Every structure is written in C-alpha cells, then in structure tokens.
Amino acid sequence: MSKADLIAIAEAAMNDMNSTPVRKIVHVDMDAFYASVEQRDNPELRGKPIAVGGSAARGVVAAASYEARKYGVHSAMPSVTAKRKCPELIFVPPRFDVYKAVSQQIREIFAEYTPLIEPLSLDEAYLDVTENLKGMEIATEIALEIRTRIKQATGLNASAGISYNKFLAKMASDLNKPNGQAVITPKNGPAFVESLSVKKFHGVGPATAEKMHRLGIDTGADLKEQTLEFLVDHFGKSGPYFYGIARGIDERQVKPNRVRKSVGAEDTFPQDLHTYDPAREGLQPLIEKVWSYCEANGIAAKTVTLKVKYADFNQITRSKTVPVPLAAIGDLEDIVSFLLASIFPPRKGIRLLGVSLSSLERTASTAEPQLRLAL
Numbered sequence: 001m002s003k004a005d006l007i008a009i010a011e012a013a014m015n016d017m018n019s020t021p022v023r024k025i026v027h028v029d030m031d032a033f034y035a036s037v038e039q040r041d042n043p044e045l046r047g048k049p050i051a052v053g054g055s056a057a058r059g060v061v062a063a064a065s066y067e068a069r070k071y072g073v074h075s076a077m078p079s080v081t082a083k084r085k086c087p088e089l090i091f092v093p094p095r096f097d098v099y100k101a102v103s104q105q106i107r108e109i110f111a112e113y114t115p116l117i118e119p120l121s122l123d124e125a126y127l128d129v130t131e132n133l134k135g136m137e138i139a140t141e142i143a144l145e146i147r148t149r150i151k152q153a154t155g156l157n158a159s160a161g162i163s164y165n166k167f168l169a170k171m172a173s174d175l176n177k178p179n180g181q182a183v184i185t186p187k188n189g190p191a192f193v194e195s196l197s198v199k200k201f202h203g204v205g206p207a208t209a210e211k212m213h214r215l216g217i218d219t220g221a222d223l224k225e226q227t228l229e230f231l232v233d234h235f236g237k238s239g240p241y242f243y244g245i246a247r248g249i250d251e252r253q254v255k256p257n258r259v260r261k262s263v264g265a266e267d268t269f270p271q272d273l274h275t276y277d278p279a280r281e282g283l284q285p286l287i288e289k290v291w292s293y294c295e296a297n298g299i300a301a302k303t304v305t306l307k308v309k310y311a312d313f314n315q316i317t318r319s320k321t322v323p324v325p326l327a328a329i330g331d332l333e334d335i336v337s338f339l340l341a342s343i344f345p346p347r348k349g350i351r352l353l354g355v356s357l358s359s360l361e362r363t364a365s366t367a368e369p370q371l372r373l374a375l
C-alpha cells in the first residue's frame, strides 16, 4: 500500500468517526493468570513469590505471581535474572491443560453476554457489549458482573477496562489491577492518552518506544503533535494507528475467533553475533515464547521460519515445513538449530534473529467451542 493510500484511508476513517455511534468495549484480563491458577491449586504456593515456566538454571519466566513482581520479576524475563532478583523465587512447571480449561470457563461466561468476543490469549479478551444478550445498559455493570461470575466459577480474580474502543479498554484494565476495573469515557479519553507515556501504549513495543523517543515523542501529547504524514513516514502501516490513538481514536472492531496466520518473535542483539553458540542461545527465549504462545492458544504449526538480519540490514529467511504439526518444543529446537546451522558461517555479523511458526492448525480442545457456537 502506498503512503498516499494509507493517509487517505486514515483520513476517511477519522471523518467517519463523527457518524459512528459510541461503542461499549470491555477488556477482561485475568490477574497473574498462570501464577494465580498455581496458587489456587497448591495452597503451599499462596503468598509466595512464584514463577511459572523456566527453571533456576534456564528458560524464561512465563508468568510471575504478584509476590514475585514486587522483586521486579516479570514474564519473558530470563529465569536466571529472575532468580537473582528474587532468591526465594519458586519455579513451577506450567500446566497448560489446566489454564486452557479455566480459559474455556471464562469464555463461556463471556458468551452469555455477547458473541463478539476476541481473545488475545488464554486470559485476556475484548468484548463488544454495545448490544448485549442481557440487554444491560451500563458496560461497567456488565464488567463487574462478569468479574464476579469469574470469581465464583474459578476462584480467580480478573480486572477489567471499559471504554469506547479497544485501545482505551485495554489501557483501562491496567489502571486498577489487580482485582479492579476502570472506565475511560469519551469525555476523558483524549486527556488520558495525552498524559500517558508512549511506552505504556498497547501496540508500542520497546523498539518502537525507543524510536519514538529519538524523534522526541515520549508522551501521548507529543504523539498528538505529529502529522499523519510524519507518522506514516516513520512508522509505515502503524502510522495511522498511532495518529488515531494519540487522539483516543481506535476504530478496530472486536473480531471473534481471530485465527492467526503466523506466530513469531524476534530480538535485536546489543552486539552483532559472529559465532554459532551465542546465536543459538539468543534464539532459545524466542523459541520458548512462540512455543508457549501456541500451546496456550491451542495452535500447532507445520512450518518453522528463521529470520536473520545482518549488520548491513540485509535480511534472509530459511524455512522448513514438516508433514505433521510439531508436537514438542524439542522438535522446534531441532529445526531451528538446523536452520541456523545452514547459514553459518554468516556473511556478516548477525544483528537480529527471529523465529516464526506458520501453517497453523487448531488443536482439538480449542476447536470445540467454535463448533458449539456454530450450532
């Protein structure tokens, strides 16, 4: 899509805004989900700093309990770092079957209110409750009722954000976490965004935040000062999204049963890599990240792609497709190692590595609810 097209589409969407009725979006997010499930099921873990996933020696933390977060432990942190920050940290192996079952329970509760449910992961979803099955007028009441029902059914706490679009609902669910909810109204939305650091924006990752910082954009107010053209110049397809959210505008619909085409993770290294071992090591957290995402979302993949960006910014990919979906993380590790070996010795230093999975299939347990909905 050309830059002019992007700008024209974004401008048309902004103009449409005035004619679209206000929507009511709820973002529900379970509190420290995996860790809370483990503490629920094992009383000995309650009140203690725990990390789900990883081990004291290797891997990354998939989820940390609130007790662990006080020490600065958070998800995606290397386990070794986590253990250093919190020596009493207890590592608990993940039980995805249990998390999936709880996720199913909460989705059944959501479905009593609206068919417009868009899960972001096992423990998070957007709900469009503008027209809802209970005929309830007030979205904050719906959110409160859903959280109460979740607590009764699962024993777990959820937080919620209520607003007139997905971006603000997502931002709002963090405001009174844990076990709380917050509403952002059309009246206070723009001011809320202006005061916020762009680092906190959903859709602005660390690399983008850094780029924005270099451009002198640190807050929503800074972002709002930029023209649409400037943002498209610097951020391409994300430009119109950033232009909108800086004004509290986000026209994305709540899309039920989103099926992804690929799942990927990548990382830029502080220093270019020239030898195999550090490169393979750098890939391990990415492998674990995409694998746990797939596991958590009931997805299996047949194609593995390794992305390599060299110091001169040239980029190559190497893929391998297997006849049946990968069943174990060990299979993924083997294929990634094989693909990585195939590009060694590298023609330049390696700046970035990425792993993605495609040719995705739903595994049986999560295909079920969709079938039931269809009936």
Ligand SMILES: [Mg+2]
Residues within 6 Å of the ligand: 029, 030, 031, 032, 033, 123, 124
């Ligand atoms: Mg959560």
